[in-house]
Amino acid sequence: MLKATLRNLGAHKLRLLMSALAVVLGVAFVAGTFVFTDTLGKTFNELFTQTETDVVVTPDSAFTPNQTAGVAPSLPGEMLAQVRAVDGVKRAEGNVLVDGVTLVDDEDNVIGSPGAPHYGVSWSDDAALSPLSLVEGRAPAGDDEIAIDTQAAKQAGVEVGDSIRVVTPGPSLEPKIVGIFRYGATGNLAGASLTAFEPEVAQALLLGGDRWSAIDALAEPGVTQQTLAERVSAALGDGAKVQTGEEAQDEAAAQLTQALSFINTFLLVFAFIALFVGCFIILNTFSMLVAQRTRELALLRAIGASRRQVTRSVLGESLVVGIVGGLGGLLLGLGLAVGLRALFAALGIEIPAGSLVIAPRTIIVAMVVGIVVTVGSAYFPARRAAHIPPVAAMRDDIALPTRSLHVRAVAGTVLAALGAAALALGLAGAGPQPLALVGVGALLVFVGVAVLSPSISRPVVGLLGAPVRRLWGAVGVLAVGNAQRNRRRTASTASALMIGLALVAAIGTLGASTTASTDATIDRVIGADYIVLNPGFQPFSTEVAAAVAEVDGVGSSVGIMQTPALVKGSQVLITGLESGPASSVVSFELVDGTFESVDEGMVVDEETAKADGVAVGDTVEVTWLSGPQSYEVGGIYVGEGTFSGYVVGRSLVVAAGNPDVDFIVYVKAQEGVDPTSIRPDLEAALEPFPTVELTSQAEFKEQIRGQINQLLALVYALLGLAVVIAILGIINTLALSVIERTREIGLLRAVGMTRGQLRRMVRLESVVIAVYGAVLGIALGLAFGVTLQRALVDQGIEVLSIPWGLLAAVLVVAAFVGVFAAVWPARRAARLDVLRAVTTE
């Protein structure tokens, strides 16, 4: 039997290669994701181990803000002296590390990777305590000097001796670059730009006086990290967090792992979708191979092979395909990881070459996934093969026993209904893992529809085929007939395509609805003509609002804060504003209390109030980085999408110790002044602030739309893999069908069908199958999309918008997919020798 299995593999190399390719692509995605995130993790971990610091002292803030948001917790300067005085401390240095210090080149371009932080730091060349080392020039000294990292210098095209503009959360500067330095071994802090000042300058500029972001200490020989940490902790008392160097590194690494695991999960979801699609293709391929080998398998049975041996023989084949697919996927995954690394390098995050991390876990997962997916998918065809009666060897009219489609129809409907229920429950937030429930639900719906699909394929394909029949006559009739012929085959080939396209349609609908809802919210809430914002959502100096206010024709220029804080145990962004100026540019509808009361305390939106159990007159404790404060709720307003949450009077926010910076500035022209006429003056007034951008209300909507579209494009690209795998499936089905129909093709050629007509017939069959898959996909995707939108009404996605253009494009793409997938099988069919085809057994 082993020999028979191996011979078969040899005989069907090409067909098995196609199904192996489906496994390869899915596994490559899995392996690539692991290798990439492992590599990223190692690189970042190395960043934390650049110094020999034994004890790290950091501010003991109530929480670690998710967004830096210009709020940098810090330690009082005198603590450095206290640390130095501790017995066993050999050396100690304070350092400053604050986000939002941006280098700007002559063309007003911000230096650094998009999305990466822009740190301002204090200079230290203590090799044991600081990862910075000079490459060129000297250390900065005085108000007027800085040193920058090599990457930033390269990007800005500046050298030692040049001047460069530096925009800080406070003032803008134009200091001289006196030094260029490297960060640790890799030279760069994961794409962040670094601007170093003399320590005293950094303290004054970034922390508002003699304060430090952290203090690093080195132990005397013989004093352990643990001992020293205890002594320092005892010396400082409350108000500071003391960690050993090791603990600090572990904590940083843990945070990183969490961030990476998000990327990991995100990519693995798509890998899973790809593998899921691959399952359909493997199942289909093996079903067809078994059907074609009916006589051969019956012969094996006739000469004494047991059912189990036949099953094992087919499963053996799938095992080899799985191993080949797993290995191929692993190799391709390495390539994929290299590609991702190149992508990151292009974004300015250098990951040193030659250090791809291939963990044993990656290899094991890749192989296990490859084998389990293949053998698991081949199990059903293998079972069916065992039921071929030996007598089939003698007769050629015995088809494989097939279960009634009624059973399938019922099973499919039940599965889809279960899936829909799970989906609905998940979206309603039931269970401990609602998101997982949504995923499982969607999966069940897909499987259910795929199982159900053969029962509906004949009428639906007939309907879709009607224009094909009319337009292409006999060739069209034959093509549609072929597509309707083997319902299971057509259904599972189409299902593979359905999955990818359904997700595209669902995500597209969600995206369009989000855009439409945001537009509607902006129209309702924002009464301003212009908005000033940092593209990276970093806070900026209040000088901006002041400068805008002085422009002729400006009626109001209102800055609004966003400050991180803890409320009722969860971290939120609290909006800080003054009711008077704010109500001229944004409008909130109050359901209770007054908006003006915000100046004396806080207002909160309806949803949040309900969730947190807060009413007018209640007192709510807000834990700022600087510590807790309580405010009285004076009003409840109607939340509008992103305009929601707690709002506290601006003066109160600043009084609580938060830096007085703006997150957004709303600008409104004076009554009777055409907003477009003041734009040039506004642009001029904002010249000194290159980190902020002026956008009109329409442009602001466009920007948000652009961000959503960017995210959608990424998701579509990742779903593209599932579509590519589905294309492989169509190619495989068509190629196997062509082989199966050799005699029929010979007959058609004998009675006068030209090669061109034959090719067209295969092409049309392919298009009909692909479009059938697309129609199923669009229908399912729309259902998913609408369900998602309904479920997210409370999250501000209140408008349903169906992207008809996208759906039409999906249909057109599916038709092209059909044409493309048919190229090779059609050529094969046309090349068949007529005589050999008619006389073939």
Place this chain on the structure above:
Amino acid sequence: MTAAPDQQPAAPAGGIAARAEALTKVYGSGDTQVVALDAVSCSLERGRYTAIMGPSGSGKSTLMHCLAGLDEATSGQVWIGDTALAGLKDNDLTKLRRDQVGFVFQAFNLIPTLTALENITLPMDIAGRKPDQAWLDRVIDTIGLRPRLGHRPSELSGGQQQRVACARALASQPAVIFADEPTGNLDSASGAEVLGFLRQSVDELGQTVVMVTHDPGAASYADRVIFLGDGRIVDDMADPTTDLVHERMKRFDVTGADHPATHPAAGA
């Protein structure tokens, strides 16, 4: 090896439906070389029913395939009607088959996804032509399957399937119909039906039929039997009967195929 005559022969006379001239077909080369047809020349008259007989390996199927434009001869020339097949491009050859030739194969004659009627009109549908309705009706009435026209092949018996195949071959009024063992897979009653129908199509519809068979009974339906042995025409019998054909075939077994007939075939 005999070469085709130097001078291009004139187009076959009005009475000839298909003609072969010094047709040679060689498979393989060197030691494994097999001569399937050895300079065969023959003319098939219009409006007649010709059977080609011979033992296995005599080249009868190869002759038919070459005459029908399904196979290419190594040398020699074939005409169907006035058209010489040599040098025709695949597309022209395909159109010639579609318009001038009808086929009935031993098995697998019908496209399973099409109804009986759709199968009958298939060559014309492929050509994008409307069938001649009066002729079509006549053909359908002759095969006697009008009530089953809407059925798929899987819903027809083997004999019915072959009759539908015959109707398809006839429907476009081709110059010649080639039938390759058309009764090979049928029981004798169904076989007789099909053979009778082919006979009828010659007598009543004026068609030309060339049939390859190894069954003397089947050959007896023909007007003429050409006997092939080892790639050569060894005998040519007019107005055959089952017994006469049987007798002639027996001689292959006794003398082997090496000996061409030295005396004229018996006949009426």
